[in-house]
Amino acid sequence: MDFTSEQRLDDGVLEREFTLGEIPGTLWTPQSAAPTPLILIAHNNGLPRREARLVARARHCAAQGYAVASIDAAGCGERPRSAADEQARAELRRAMRAGEPVDDIFESFIAPLVENAVPEWRTALDALLALPGIAGPVGYSGWTAVGIGLAAAEPRIAAAGLFAGGYVPRAQREEARQITIPLLFLLQWDDEGNPRQRALDLFDAFGSKEKTLHANLGGHVGTPWFEVEDGSRFYDRHLK
Template identity: 45%
Template sequence: MGCREGPHRDQRALDPVSVARRFHLNDVPGILWTPACASPSNPVPLVIAGQPGGIGMQAMHPRLAARAHAAARSGYATATLELPGAGERPRLPAVEEAGARLRHAFATDKPITADITDQLVLPLVDAAAPECSALLDELLDLPECNGIAGYAGGMIALAVRVAVTEPRIRAAVLFAGSVIPQSTFVEARDVTIPLHALLQWDDEHNDRQAALDLFDAFASTEKTLTANMGGHTGVPASAGAAADEFLVRHLAG
């Protein structure tokens, strides 16, 4: 078990400073991008790149690769795992049912009830958070990684769970834009690491007030909220650059 490379290893550089390697962690597919300069004599920090639920790593690959490209230029590695129920992983019927109920609520302009949110999000969080810890177990032992880790993006409820339960995560970038279970607000009170949150003010899939309330709940003494006008997919490049600078600052050394 553990990390093992897949049947092929993608050595094509995303750019002159980044190399991608596909692997499996206990049969779960993932990708690790490292700067070409990373080596046992020059190890680098690692950032876990989160993904939205239900889309899958193949569909997300262009966006993940772009984030890894920027990370490599800043001198740190990026890794991601396929989420439970996505890609070629077994379906989660209860989660898929909740997703259908969520889409119906959006289409009919009905409220998103707590039971829909919990059924949609919590099974994914409960399954994915331990996998994130297992990923850190494997990758932080690599000679090209220096043992320092951060988390960026994806499902905000999963990012909060990881920030609470995983002491190796030093800082996190949060993407506001998904439904939030009430239990996540409770967990947020125990988050103390530095945070940088991105919020699209007109996000059609995001309850703006819920995102603001969650940010207020975090116990971190250093936390920043960057809000930009625009919809769910309209995050400006400058916001990504600011998040990258935040990670560089907190993962250095």
């Protein structure tokens, strides 16, 4: 892991950019010198780790005493997109505009991305936990499909906050039954891109004995800020 820049933000949080091989990432750490738990934040594919909503969540968590890290998935942010990626995105947009079924397109496009993202996140986790001042335990926040895959493969993930948005491939829908860690599942009731019943069925499928569903009115990007604050209390219960 090579750090390429750093800056101290107004709230005292230290923001550092890093590279891990070809993977770019950002690490936010609090002012405290004491060893801190770690939260991994992943955005839905297609959005960069520097997207404003993700950065706001990361800075809030860091200000609450957590180390927070995010990386760009393949084809996102600073990482190049292949011609196949561009074609898949174009076909998906065309099908959605035409009102055509998109499940098969999502499956062929998203499933390989999740399959490739999980080992990259595990590599990043190894490097992050080797840094001074980051001791774990580890939480996850963000993209549901990657969160399921990572929690199923990675015993160091102790709790997860998942955003019920975006397509979850068949493999991760099956893996959800294996997930037993505490979960906070956020659902936008009127999410135009996420069928409500599918999200409710996924919540039901999780094997966790402690799982909480928060549903709010509004579309995909309308999650209220107070859910971020509630999320901090969720992580405090399970990571501190």
